[in-house]
Amino acid sequence: MQKTSLDRVQFDAWRSFLVAHAALIDRLGEEMESETELPLTWYEVLLLLNESEGAQLRMHELAESRLLSRSAMTRFIDRMEAAGLVGRVTCDADRRGTFVTMTELGRGRFREAAVVHLRGIEEHFARHVTDAEAEVLAASMRRVVTGLDDQA
């Protein structure tokens, strides 16, 4: 740490990090789409909802996931709502706000998709990473994220 310039080892790590990410997202997206008819981004929204308290989130909370801008998220949720996977509920405490909730159909589709997704992570990522490597990777990445957050 505390080096003054970018050396070869770090640069190689950076490049391989980028290439691996692109290839992984591509493959996971293809598999998700072909096996569950669900785009990966739809899965990601369902995942956020599934992990949230009461399976509901505000529009701005979804947008803050950096997945999409606020206005794009509005239209994105429109489409998911039209497909019956999520619903909108006005927020009682603050009537300007809207909660996005997961429907029963959405929950079912999410469960199916989660199986595919987790299998993909295992098959394309985890299988190639030992426990020790995973620990190192996670620790490094957490430091990177913390560094970015501190500077934000």
Place this chain on the structure above:
Amino acid sequence: MQKTSLDRVQFDAWRSFLVAHAALIDRLGEEMESETELPLTWYEVLLLLNESEGAQLRMHELAESRLLSRSAMTRFIDRMEAAGLVGRVTCDADRRGTFVTMTELGRGRFREAAVVHLRGIEEHFARHVTDAEAEVLAASMRRVVTGLDDQA
């Protein structure tokens, strides 16, 4: 390696990998845009050209970088050409083909941008990763990519 299901350590590594990537690309893009007026995707195309033999690549070679589809790359290069950063040259050996070349202006803008980009990688990524960690990271990522390629 050769584990049969996804355990906690690997899953944490996966999540932190995703979060770090999103945050890094976001920040590097913001800095590139604010300091050089160049979108990160434009920089990536200039980088590919700069690294290529003779600073020129065919349209389909650029598209194969997985940055964009072929038709999107056509319009993307239209815009970069209009901005004077790249040019098109018909390929003599195969007159169906087009070479995209870097103009002098493009080279100048690339050099400026590279300074900003490399500084960003150092400041937001490399600084948080020791040499030993970088080696581990690169090795794991290479295995992931090789695995995906082999299955392709």
Place this chain on the structure above:
DNA sequence: TAAGATTGAGTCTTCAATCTTC
């Protein structure tokens, strides 16, 4: 007939402006 590149149509995203509620 196939490969390289472009174009047309439709979809999705973004920025800025707007509406509603605080």
Place this chain on the structure above:
DNA sequence: GAAGATTGAAGACTCAATCTTA
């Protein structure tokens, strides 16, 4: 006036169809 969410207009991406050369 400010925050939450949406809408309008413009830009950018994708798939499929087209044009050109091999």
